Amino acid sequence: MNVFSGHISNIQVSKSLSMISVAIDNAHILKAILVETPETASYLKEGKQISVLFKETEVIITPEEEPLISVENKIRATIAIIEKGELLSKVTLASSIGDIVALVTSEILEGLSLKEGQNVVAMVKVNEIMLSK
Amino acid sequence: MIKAHIYKTLRSAAGKMELDIELNIQKGQFVTLYGPSGAGKTSTLRIIAGLLTPDKGQISVGDTTWFDKEQKINSPTQQRKIGYVFQDYALFPNMSVRKNLEYALEKKQDKNIIDELISIVELEELQNRKPETLSGGQQQRVALARALVRQPEVLLLDEPLSALDINMRSKLQDYILKVHKAYHLTTILVSHDIGEIIKMSDMIYDLKDGRIQKVGEPMSIFTNNQLSGKFQFVGDVIAISKQDVFYIVTVLIGQSVVKVVAQEKEIVNLKIGDKVIVASKAFNPVLQKIEK
Numbered sequence: 515m516n517v518f519s520g521h522i523s524n525i526q527v528s529k530s531l532s533m534i535s536v537a538i539d540n541a542h543i544l545k546a547i548l549v550e551t552p553e554t555a556s557y558l559k560e561g562k563q564i565s566v567l568f569k570e571t572e573v574i575i576t577p578e579e580e581p582l583i584s585v586e587n588k589i590r591a592t593i594a595i596i597e598k599g600e601l602l603s604k605v606t607l608a609s610s611i612g613d614i615v616a617l618v619t620s621e622i623l624e625g626l627s628l629k630e631g632q633n634v635v636a637m638v639k640v641n642e643i644m645l646s647k
Numbered sequence: 648m649i650k651a652h653i654y655k656t657l658r659s660a661a662g663k664m665e666l667d668i669e670l671n672i673q674k675g676q677f678v679t680l681y682g683p684s685g686a687g688k689t690s691t692l693r694i695i696a697g698l699l700t701p702d703k704g705q706i707s708v709g710d711t712t713w714f715d716k717e718q719k720i721n722s723p724t725q726q727r728k729i730g731y732v733f734q735d736y737a738l739f740p741n742m743s744v745r746k747n748l749e750y751a752l753e754k755k756q757d758k759n760i761i762d763e764l765i766s767i768v769e770l771e772e773l774q775n776r777k778p779e780t781l782s783g784g785q786q787q788r789v790a791l792a793r794a795l796v797r798q799p800e801v802l803l804l805d806e807p808l809s810a811l812d813i814n815m816r817s818k819l820q821d822y823i824l825k826v827h828k829a830y831h832l833t834t835i836l837v838s839h840d841i842g843e844i845i846k847m848s849d850m851i852y853d854l855k856d857g858r859i860q861k862v863g864e865p866m867s868i869f870t871n872n873q874l875s876g877k878f879q880f881v882g883d884v885i886a887i888s889k890q891d892v893f894y895i896v897t898v899l900i901g902q903s904v905v906k907v908v909a910q911e912k913e914i915v916n917l918k919i920g921d922k923v924i925v926a927s928k929a930f931n932p933v934l935q936k937i938e939k
Contacts, residue, residue: 515913548875549929555875567874570893570910599891604910615910617893641930645875 516573516614517646518544519565525558527551532558534645536566538611544587546643557647565646572642573616575605575634577626585637589614593632596623607636648674648833649801653694653704653714657857661685666694666701666857672835672850674709677827679836679844681868682854688837691854692803695835696731697724708800708833730794730832732807736786738778744789745774751796764792767829768822784815788822795826802827802834808843813902820846841869841922842881842901869922876926880905884921887914898925 523543524535534546544566552558574585581588591607591614603623607614614636628634649672657664666687672678680688693699695706697713700721706714713722738747748761765774768788778786787807794802804823808816820843827834838844844851845865853861853868861868869881882900894909896917907925909917917923 515910546875547930549877550875569908571908597892599893602890602892604892617908641928644926644928 516568516570517565518611519563520544522558522560522562522564525552525560530554533640534558536564536645538566542589542611544638544643545640546645547640548645557645567644567646568638568642570604570615570617572638573607573614573618574637575607575616575618575626575628576637577628577632577634579633579635581635581637583637586640587638587643589636591634591636593628593630593634596628596630598623607634609636648672648676649695649706649708649835651695651704651706653691653701653706655690655694655699655701657687657690659685664857666690668852668854668857668859670852672833674833675831676849677824677834677836677847678850678852679838679848679865680852680854681838681844682860685856686854687857688854689805692731692805692835692837695727695801696729696803697722697727728797728800730797730799730802732787732790732794732802732804734806734809736778736783736790738786738789738793740778743775743777744770744781747778747789748793748796751793753797756797760796760798764795767826768792782815784811784819787811787815787819791819791822791826795830798830800833802832804834804836804838806837806839809839816840816843817901823847845869845881869924874924874926875928877929878927878932880925882923882925884917884919884923886919887917896923898923900925 518538520536520538522534523537526533530549532548532551534548535543537543589609591609593605594608595606597604598620601620602617603620605616605618649670651670653668655666657666668691680691682688690699694701703716712720713727714720748764765771768791770788773781773785808819824847848865851863851865851868852859880900882898884896885899886897888895894914896907896909898905898907905925
């Protein structure tokens with residue numbers, strides 16, 4: 515699991531859903547959508563310290579610098595380590611908020627010729643991010 | 648609704664223990680006393696039931712005082728509006744199921760309650776059988792119904808399901824929740840089963856050495872951090888298998904086996920038999936209707 519801590523910088527509520535923005539640092543905001551609102555979950559308060567969690571399998575990697583894609587959360591990173599498996603490979607990405615681990619198919623890793631040292635963008639959809647107190 | 652401050656020196660094979668417990672339970676709540684053996688859970692239930700007298704303290708339920716050392720009040724068990732179910736069913740072997748229930752009736756009490764209870768815990772087919780011809784789960788259903796004959800306000804359950812297999816447990820849990828709601832009971836359960844506690848309880852008192860360590864909702868007691876994932880289950884790790892660059896952890900949840908992909912750093916502190924929370928977001932699972 516990838517875990518980063520930050521504080522809640524914005525909350526948008528619509529019926530039972532909330533879009534929570536979590537500022538990891540000044541330059542990085544990660545957004546998560548929850549079936550929860552400040553009324554149902556006491557930890558949803560602006561300024562509250564919170565952890566952001568997402569699974570390695572949900573991290574999308576692209577070598578494009580400004581990808582046009584329907585994924586909200588984008589973090590610039592550099593490929594630090596590639597551990598190749600037969601079907602899946604583990605890619606450790608170094609970013610200014612810390613290491614992000616991605617599990618992607620070994621085939622696409624070759625297809626995109628991703629290599630250690632290369633600059634990429636790591637992406638995670640809002641519905642794949644969980645929050646933890 | 649139940650306010651209790653009880654203090655008693657208990658002596659057991661393990662030595663002397665000071666039970667010092669304060670409970671504040673709302674009407675209609677389902678509360679679990681959790682903790683290691685010898686923590687004082689059963690003694691607490693027995694004190695509430697009036698089967699054991701505290702050295703000092705007070706117990707009140709609603710506006711009625713059941714015990715007050717200073718005011719010298721100590722209502723006998725029969726006058727306390729409680730139902731008590733133990734692990735051991737303690738049914739009368741020579742009486743039918745129905746007779747076992749009728750025996751619990753108070754003088755002049757309306758007998759309609761017997762039919763109502765037989766119906767709510769679905770004993771219609773079994774009502775004329777003797778307890779020894781019933782399975783453990785069926786006997787415990789009779790014991791549960793019998794505990795409710797006098798229409799108690801408080802239901803005390805001392806590990807009532809621990810002798811039953813997992814299938815039976817799950818069914819009995821549903822019956823207990825059903826009567827808890829139907830009769831607006833305030834229920835205190837003693838249990839070790841975390842899955843059961845999370846399924847049943849609104850609030851947990853975590854006891855150790857006669858003291859309350861923690862009070863809270865089940866999820867906040869059993870997990871260090873509260874996850875936002877809506878799809879959460881508690882299970883037991885039954886296998887951890889290494890793939891090439893990751894691991895697959897197999898978890899038994901109730902009677903279902905699920906598999907979760909995990910990274911090395913997630914499994915370093917995990918071993919077979921550990922309890923885990925399996926969590927995902929409400930957005931990920933898909934539903935498929937089961938055709939009958």
